[in-house]
Amino acid sequence: MPAAPKKYLVTALAWLLAALFLAPYLEMVITAVRPADELRDNGYLPRHFAWHNFVAVWTDTTIGTNLKVSLLVAGGSTLLTLLVALPAAYYTARMKFRGRTAYLLLVLVTQMFQPTALQVGLAREFSSLDMMDSDLTLILANSAFSLAFAVWILSAYISSIPAELEEAAMIDGTGRVGALFKVTLPLALPGVVTCVIFTFITAWNEFVMGLILVNSPSKQPLTVGIDAMIGAYHPQWNYMFAASLVAIVPVVILFAAIERHVVAGLTAGSVK
Structure with a gap:
């Protein structure tokens, strides 16, 4: 196949793949701006655009408070996980002690x-x-479940x-602590970024712990707040999609x- 048609074919396939991935988000946007009386209409586009749904979701629900809780829990869990995982990963990567392999397997x-x-x-x-019914409870619980992954990732990066x-x-x-922060940590930045992404998104998307460990609506994370919009008889789909x-x-x-740090880590060592 000539170079030019092949290039156009690959470009068209790339756009088609991108459209498939973006289609659910486009549906979210369309539903978010639908008026309540048009939610069950057959048409793909609404006859009227209710942009006030984005305002009403803040004034008529607890989404604003839930968003603050999710930011606090996700940020606190990420920070706590890094503070605990970094020394543990550094010690297991640099110190040869009896039971090291068993310890890493236990963590896994x-x-x-x-x-x-x-x-x-x-x-x-x-x-x-x-x-x-506490933010600290969610931070500790989310950190505990992300800690093992963070230790393994950071230990592998530091070992390299x-x-x-x-x-x-x-x-x-x-000193050793100075060498860690001035030499090792900058070189292990891709691993740190990976841990930040994993821990933050895991805590941000967590639903079950927020539902079970917290009872007050004002202290629940955003995932639980969005789920609360599903009523017994009348789900608020427009508010749900706007909040989503x-x-x-x-x-x-x-x-x-942090995208540039991820790309830098993936391409590190490819060019001499």
């Missing part, structure tokens, strides 16, 4: 448990500690960095902010 085994299956035990534990770089820095007078579009924005901003 904890990742195999389904969070949903542990909710009853978590609820009883936090209830005995009088920590139910030559220890001689840290030794050279320590010979120049930098709002829920996408923080994740898009996160990817836009």
Whole structure:
């Protein structure tokens, strides 16, 4: 096949694939601006566009408060996971101690448990500690389930960095902690970014823990707040889709902010 037609064919297939992925989001936008009396119409486009749905979802529901809770929980879980996983990953990557392999396997085994299956035990534990209905409870629970993945990813990245770089820095007078933050951590930035993305999105999309561990509507995360719009007889589809579009924005901003670090990590070492 000549180069020019092949290029056009690949471009057309790429646009078709992009359209397939974007079609659900387009449906979300269309439903979000439908008036309530047109939600069951057969037409794909509404006869009137109810842009006030985006205003009403903030004034008539608790979505604004739920959004703040989700930002707090996702951000707090990400920060706590990195603070705990980074020293653990560094120690397992640099120090050879007895039981190191067993420790890493034990950490990996904890990742195999389904969070949903542990909710009853978590609820009883936090209830005995009088920590139910709290943002801190969601932060601790989400961090616990993301910690194993973060330790493994960071340990693998740090292990791939030559220890001689840290030794050279320590010979120049930098301590081990200084070598970690000045030498190793910048080189392991792609691994840190991977952990940030995984932990933040996992906590942001978490539904079951927010539903079981928190009872007050004003303290529930955004996923539970959107689910509450499904009533017994009259689901508020326009509000649900408007709130779902709002829920996408923080994740898009996160990817836009750290995308260059992800690309840098994927292409590191490809050009000499």
